[in-house]
Amino acid sequence: MISLRNLSTTFTTGGNDPVTAVDDVSLEIDRGSIQGIIGFSGAGKSTLLRNINLLERPTSGEVIIDGVDLMELSDEELRQARHQIGMIFQGFNLVNNLTVAQNVELSLKFAGVAKAHDRRVRVAEALEIIDISDKATVYPAKLSGGQQQRVAIARALATRPRVLLCDEPTSALDPFTTATVLQYLADINRELGITVVVVTHEMEVIKALTDHVAVMESGRIVERFAAKRLQDKTFEPTTAIGRYLVSDGIHVDRRQQHDVDEASTAELAVGGRV
Ligand SMILES: Nc1ncnc2c1ncn2[C@@H]1O[C@H](COP(=O)(O)OP(=O)(O)O)[C@@H](O)[C@H]1O
Numbered sequence: 001m002i003s004l005r006n007l008s009t010t011f012t013t014g015g016n017d018p019v020t021a022v023d024d025v026s027l028e029i030d031r032g033s034i035q036g037i038i039g040f041s042g043a044g045k046s047t048l049l050r051n052i053n054l055l056e057r058p059t060s061g062e063v064i065i066d067g068v069d070l071m072e073l074s075d076e077e078l079r080q081a082r083h084q085i086g087m088i089f090q091g092f093n094l095v096n097n098l099t100v101a102q103n104v105e106l107s108l109k110f111a112g113v114a115k116a117h118d119r120r121v122r123v124a125e126a127l128e129i130i131d132i133s134d135k136a137t138v139y140p141a142k143l144s145g146g147q148q149q150r151v152a153i154a155r156a157l158a159t160r161p162r163v164l165l166c167d168e169p170t171s172a173l174d175p176f177t178t179a180t181v182l183q184y185l186a187d188i189n190r191e192l193g194i195t196v197v198v199v200t201h202e203m204e205v206i207k208a209l210t211d212h213v214a215v216m217e218s219g220r221i222v223e224r225f226a227a228k229r230l231q232d233k234t235f236e237p238t239t240a241i242g243r244y245l246v247s248d249g250i251h252v253d254r255r256q257q258h259d260v261d262e263a264s265t266a267e268l269a270v271g272g273r274v
Pocket residue numbers: 011012013019020021039040041042043044045046047048
């Protein structure tokens with residue numbers, strides 16, 4: 001359904017060396033699947049995700065959705081095509097001086113849904129899906145982070161997209177709220193058949209939600225595997241970064257400084273750290 005072919009995105013900003021954020025990435029995403037993209041900060045995940053709806057137009061390559069190369073469309077055709085693609089962000093990006101319902105309605109106005117009645121029906125439908133109808137007249141500041149993200153999901157769903165792009169959707173949320181939001185994303189995928197692409201630095205999100213995983217480093221996809229392999233205790237990713245991401249937990253060296261100094265000296269003596 002989504003074919004990314006040889007995508008590259010290079011930023012050239014005033015006098016600095018060009019940064020290739022996405023470097024020759026090709027990826028096929030099946031209809032109705034949940035694709036995870038994991039990597040550290042700066043790997044190029046957000047840029048790649050924004051390439052899919054041309055929010056960030058790639059420098060080269062093809063973005064084919066249902067057989068149409070978005071790169072070839074006119075501005076008006078692209079505007080239409082984008083209604084098929086919803087997006088949510090780590091920071092929710094709600095408009096603070098609009099109510100929940102008005103926030104959702106705004107995306108319908110942008111999508112060109114002209115009749116107020118039609119917009120009202122769709123707003124109600126979207127809030128219902130995400131179980132937040134009771135907050136329709138409330139302003140975002142009165143909502144918890146999890147509720148705000150659910151409103152953002154409702155806003156993305158209002159245009160009835162076929163694809164939902166999620167950029168670190170739970171990174172600003174606590175673990176309990178994260179589970180709730182991921183459950184909604186899973187339900188939307190299953191019940192509405194929406195293809196989900198989720199970018200994250202958290203392996204927990206990948207494990208809980210996705211079908212397929214792509215590991216990104218320095219603008220490239222360096223490894224991919226089926227998410228269910230993560231259930232297998234003996235599974236080892238082939239790349240160092242993949243193994244690091246799969247190894248749960250944060251490891252902090254809490255030896256005393258003089259121990260570290262001695263260890264470093266010893267390691268240097270045998271040819272340095274790896
Ligand atoms: N608009 C931009 N202008 C210049 N450099 C950018 C821009 N957006 C991202 N970059 C650079 O591209 C690289 C990848 O960034 P990003 O896609 O945000 O990575 P991630 O989401 O994995 O943290 C980084 O080096 C970042 O500084």
